[in-house]
Structures are given as structure tokens and as C-alpha cells.
Amino acid sequence: MQNILVITTSIFGEDGQSSQLINQALDQLATANPEARVTIRNLASNPVPHLSGERFGAFLSAADNRTAEQQAVIDFSDQLIEELRTADAVILGVPMYNFGIPSGLKAYFDHIARAGVTFRYTENGPEGLLADRPVYIIATRGGIYAGTELDTQTPYLRTFLGFLGLQDLNFVYAEGLNMGDDSQQKALQKAAGQIAELMS
Template identity: 45%
Template sequence: MTKILHITASIHGEASTSRTLSSIIANGLSEKTGAAIVERDLSANDLPFVSAERFAANGTDPAERTPEQQDLAAISDTLIAELQDADTVVLGVPIYNFGVPASVKAWADLVARAGTTFKYTENGPVGLLEGKKAYIALASGGTPVDSEIDFMTPWLRHFLGFLGIADVEVIAADGIMGANGEDKVAIATQTAHAIAA
């Protein structure tokens, strides 16, 4: 392991449970292996949504892009390079309104690029980011993880698999606004420390 990409998305900053869990994992793995950590905080909500023009720019060969297209594709190029360079991806993601935060969806739309992070074949799409390990450290106020009302966890697993990242482990502190919330956070924290040990 030489590089860890640590992606966080909670609007609650250092008070975020998902950020705390993912930081334990990323920092612990870094200390254990000597891997460098690249931080990508999506909570600033500064990622653009994909427009027709940006989509076209992202799909154009870099050598053939116009100066305007180079500018439009720059953030996508950067995010993809972060993923390609990472051996391990650690995501600290909260469930918002039963689904993925809008910032994470924006990130996904920017890193999913045909011919670069996946390709189409006669047997369907194939991910091009194989050989990586991913950890999803998530938190929810009331949504039970992998329940019929959790539309984030299966989606995020599927999306990572679509890119070729099939080895995905979920560490969940779900329903933390309920009566046993502190216990659930404590259990998830223990799990995160065990991964990082």
C-alpha cells in the first residue's frame, strides 16, 4: 500500500461521525503501512454538476480539447487521477434523506468516464480500477444500513464495483439518533480501530 485516498462528505466537519470513523481507518492504515494520505473533502460542495458542455469536455481526448474544454475537464481529470493513484480508498459518508449526499453524487459523475475508469464491452461495462480496496465508513441518523429505505449503501457499493473496485468493506454507525445511538457509534469505532490496527 503506497497511497490512501480519504474522501469525506459530511457537512458537520470534525463533529461528523462518518468523518471520525474514516479518519481512524485512513490514519491507522497509513501508520501501519507508511502509505501517504490524499484528502478529498466533498463537504465544501464546490464540485460542479455535470453539464452537457462538461460531459463533452470530459469525454474528449485531452490532446484534442479546446482551451475551454481543458478548463471544464480539469476537476474531473484531478479526481480521476486521485482514484487511479490510490491503492486504498476510504470514504466517510453520511446518509442524507435515505440516499447519498449530493456532493458524493457530483463526485461520482465526475469520476465515471468511459474509456478511463470503465469501458463498454460486448458483455457490458467493465471497471478499469481493479485491485483496489475500499472502506465505506458511514453514519445515519435513523436509516438502518442495507434496509429497504437505505438507498445509499447499495448504490455506493455498486458504483465502486462499476469502476472495478469490488473489494468493499462497510463500517456502519446507523440509527445514531435513536435510543442506542451512542452504543452504535462505540461499536463502529471499535470496528474502525480493529481495521486500522
């Protein structure tokens, strides 16, 4: 394993529980792969612009007809895609905000979903163009939602990432984090144990 891509999304930065669990996962993965290069994409401190008509228009424009502004949008999107394409493993932190994924993560997704680049439509339906690799998804929630209809994150992430070709998804849930100190401590300990098992 030569390249590890870490994507953090917590609005609380390093104090966020998903960020702390990500650091645990990264430490263990890096220890097992000491020569690996780590790329950290912090979507909270360095947000990806939300998709607009102008930005989407850049994705649709022919290469020889793009304005300088459109080319800048394409270059930025290409950079995000290249980070993902060259990663041997991805660690993704996903806190739950108002029953969904962080808006910054959705903006990131909107810039890596490019027809003809990361997916294509065929006569048999859509085909992901990214080679599969392990994606470790650390999902932190104030309540308990996994396995219920209120967990909108898990099916969405499976659908979106699978659409691009990423099928090897490994979920770690830390839930009940706002349900008292005892619940929080048990959830974080359980998640840490699952991370250690996954990374071993």
C-alpha cells in the first residue's frame, strides 16, 4: 500500500469525534504501511465549492471551448479525482448532521462524479470507472440509527461510491455519542476496537 487518502468532514476539526477516530485508523494503517504517502483532504477547513450552474456547465463544456474559469473548475475536479484514483485505501469520516452527510462531503462528491471520467452509462446501465480499493467509513452519530430507516447515510454512501466503482466499503459506527457520558465512552471504545480489527 503506497498511498492513503484521508477525507475529514467534521465542522469541529480535530476536536470532532470522527476526526479523532480517523486519526486512530490512520495511525494503525500507517504503522502497518510505514512507507505509504498520506494525503489529507479536510473538507471543513478547505471546503469544496458547492455545485452551481456555472461549475456544472464547466463539466459539460468541450475541452477546446472552455473559458479560463471553466478550465480552472475542471483542473480542480481533476485534482480531487486523481487523489482518489491513486489512493490504495481511503479513510472517510462522516459525522451525521441533521440526518444526512455533511454538506461539504456532498459538494466533494459532486466534483468527483464526472461522466466519462469516474462513471459512464452503457446499454446495461451505469458503470463505475474507478478501480475498487478499501474504503474505511467512520460514521459518528449523536443518536442510534444504524440499521433503521433513519440511517440515510449508509445506503446513500453505498449507492454513490458503488456508482463510481468503489464496492469494498468498511463501516465503523460510533453511535449514541450525545446520549450521556457512559454511552459516548462505550461507543468510542467499541469503534476503536472495530478500527483495530479492520486495520490488523
